[in-house]
Amino acid sequence: MNLLISLLSGALFGAGLYISGMTDTTKVQGWLDVFGNWDPTLAFVMGGAIIPMAVAWRLTRTLRRPAAGGRFPPAPMPEIDRRLVIGSVLFGAGWGLAGLCPGPSIASLSFGGLPGIVFVAAMAAGMMMAPTLKARLDRTVPAE
Amino acid sequence: MTGPKDKKETHMQPEWIMGLIGGLLIGLAGTVLLLGNGKIMGASGIIGGLVDGSGFGDRWERIVFLAGVFLMPMVLIPFVGTPDTKVTGNYAVLIAAGLLVGIGTRVANGCTSGHGVCGISRFSFRGIIATVFYILAGGLSMVLFRHILGII
Numbered sequence: 509m510n511l512l513i514s515l516l517s518g519a520l521f522g523a524g525l526y527i528s529g530m531t532d533t534t535k536v537q538g539w540l541d542v543f544g545n546w547d548p549t550l551a552f553v554m555g556g557a558i559i560p561m562a563v564a565w566r567l568t569r570t571l572r573r574p575a576a577g578g579r580f581p582p583a584p585m586p587e588i589d590r591r592l593v594i595g596s597v598l599f600g601a602g603w604g605l606a607g608l609c610p611g612p613s614i615a616s617l618s619f620g621g622l623p624g625i626v627f628v629a630a631m632a633a634g635m636m637m638a639p640t641l642k643a644r645l646d647r648t649v650p651a652e
Numbered sequence: 653m654t655g656p657k658d659k660k661e662t663h664m665q666p667e668w669i670m671g672l673i674g675g676l677l678i679g680l681a682g683t684v685l686l687l688g689n690g691k692i693m694g695a696s697g698i699i700g701g702l703v704d705g706s707g708f709g710d711r712w713e714r715i716v717f718l719a720g721v722f723l724m725p726m727v728l729i730p731f732v733g734t735p736d737t738k739v740t741g742n743y744a745v746l747i748a749a750g751l752l753v754g755i756g757t758r759v760a761n762g763c764t765s766g767h768g769v770c771g772i773s774r775f776s777f778r779g780i781i782a783t784v785f786y787i788l789a790g791g792l793s794m795v796l797f798r799h800i801l802g803i804i
Contacts (some may be wrong), residue, residue, distance in 0.1 A: 518719060521721050523677050527724070532738055532786050544799070554772075554800070557769040561679045579793065581686075585778060586777055595759030596782040597789040598785060598786075599760060601752050602750065604789070607739065623740065637755055
């Protein structure tokens with residue numbers, strides 16, 4: 509049951525990323541490139557995705573538990589830490605450079621050719637390096 | 653055919669409609685995972701948990717999810733346009749970008765789907781702050797690497 513739900517969710521996610529045009533790196537870079545030929549598509553994708561998700565989060569309050577058992581995720585942490593800010597800045601820089609983020613990089617893997625494969629491999633390598641940087645950020649003075 | 657520079661607003665109408673439809677599907681995907689399995693649909697977390705072994709416990713859920721993400725566009729290709737990532741062929745840029753995305757999303761514990769879609773929709777302060785910072789950094793990245801250095 510859990511696996512079927514994951515597969516369905518993944519398939520919908522892949523379909524959404526592809527149909528919305530988010531596997532086209534020029535659309536992503538176009539959104540980020542405010543001083544170039546600005547492309548608002550990404551805002552519609554984000555907005556479109558947030559609407560059903562907001563309803564889903566609402567439903568978690570009345571449904572008590574997920575359909576396949578287990579528990580709903582806990583309430584989000586309110587604190588902002590260095591990890592969140594530094595990580596997001598690094599991610600954003602890379603996102604702008606190639607126009608790819610994790611979801612679309614997988615969704616476009618079948619037709620992205622060698623560049624797409626190289627990006628995903630580098631991303632996986634980066635993910636393996638992340639724990640080291642995380643630990644380092646924690647060791648230095650914690651932000652009050 | 654169309655590079656980032658010569659993209660004109662003539663295609664805007666269908667593009668934003670497709671964006672909205674695709675976005676709704678992405679939101680529906682997150683809804684299915686949340687209400688079905690009680691999980692937050694964050695692409696970087698799902699991939700990262702497999703890469704660093706931290707998500708070993710539910711690895712099959714992750715693998716099957718990613719298989720869906722990978723396979724579904726192939727199924728749709730005959731019906732929806734010709735796919736083209738138009739991604740750069742500059743491997744130094746690709747590797748640098750991949751490393752930054754990999755490290756950054758795992759250090760921040762989320763990307764566009766987890767912090768962006770799933771975080772903002774529950775008014776998570778962390779999700780909103782993360783989104784503000786990665787969009788700002790992305791915008792600065794464009795200014796620096798496209799308009800100043802001219803390498804992308």
